[in-house]
Amino acid sequence: MRSVYQQPDDAAARRDMALVSLLGGLALANAKLGAVHGFAGVLGGMYGAPHGAICAALLPPVMAANIKALKEREPENPALQRYDYAAQFLLFDRSATAQDAMDWIGDTSQKFGIPGLGAYGLRAEDFDEIVAKSSVSSSMKGNPIELSADELTAILQAAL
Numbered sequence: 410m411r412s413v414y415q416q417p418d419d420a421a422a423r424r425d426m427a428l429v430s431l432l433g434g435l436a437l438a439n440a441k442l443g444a445v446h447g448f449a450g451v452l453g454g455m456y457g458a459p460h461g462a463i464c465a466a467l468l469p470p471v472m473a474a475n476i477k478a479l480k481e482r483e484p485e486n487p488a489l490q491r492y493d494y495a496a497q498f499l500l501f502d503r504s505a506t507a508q509d510a511m512d513w514i515g516d517t518s519q520k521f522g523i524p525g526l527g528a529y530g531l532r533a534e535d536f537d538e539i540v541a542k543s544s545v546s547s548s549m550k551g552n553p554i555e556l557s558a559d560e561l562t563a564i565l566q567a568a569l
Contacts, residue, residue, distance in 0.1 A: 414521055441551025444471045444543075444564065451542045458529035465523045469515045470567035476507050478554045488553035527569045536565050 412422035448471075449463045472492075479489050489507070496510035497503050525531075531539075540561045543549055556564075 411517060411520065442548035443552040444475065444549055444556060444561070447546040447549030447552065448539070448543045448561075448564070450546055450548065451539055452526065452529075452531065455535070455539070456526075456530045458526070462524070462529070463526065465518060465521075466526050466568045467564065469511060469518055470564045472507075472511050472514065473567075474556060474560050474564050475553055476511070478556060478560060483554055486553065491553075525569050526565070531565070531569055533566070533569065536562050539565060 412419060413426045416422055445464050445467045448467055449460055452458060452463050453460050476489070476492055479486050479492075492507035492510065493505070496505040496507050496513075499505070499510050500513060502509070540558050544558065544561060
């Protein structure tokens with residue numbers, strides 16, 4: 410992903426990115442989604458922002474909220490192990506942890522210049538409405554742990 414961003418004319422990097430995109434689409438089609446997409450549908454409808462941009466801005470704070478909530482409320486939840494496994498796969502490092510993945514994703518977001526959701530018109534005054542609508546979305550039901558309204562609001566604030 411970073412290779413394509415840094416060298417957009419690199420055919421091998423573009424091929425790899427296309428494969429990643431395909432595999433990501435297959436994964437999304439065969440798995441439950443979660444809070445990122447639970448918010449994205451609502452935000453896209455309210456602000457007309459690009460779906461991918463919304464998801465990119467939400468991914469770091471949603472990951473952080475999910476991991477924190479799982480550790481605090483459900484430390485035996487297998488989703489915590491899946492976060493570590495995803496980190497190992499993402500970073501090609503068998504010792505990588507969920508925190509390492511969060512750091513990498515946050516760093517990548519900064520390098521790519523992913524704008525906060527405020528760039529699309531999101532305002533703190535709208536948080537209550539967004540949380541109410543998002544919390545009942547079908548995608549939110551696929552989140553690894555139920556997040557409270559306060560946690561959902563904190564995600565929006567972090568993505569602003």
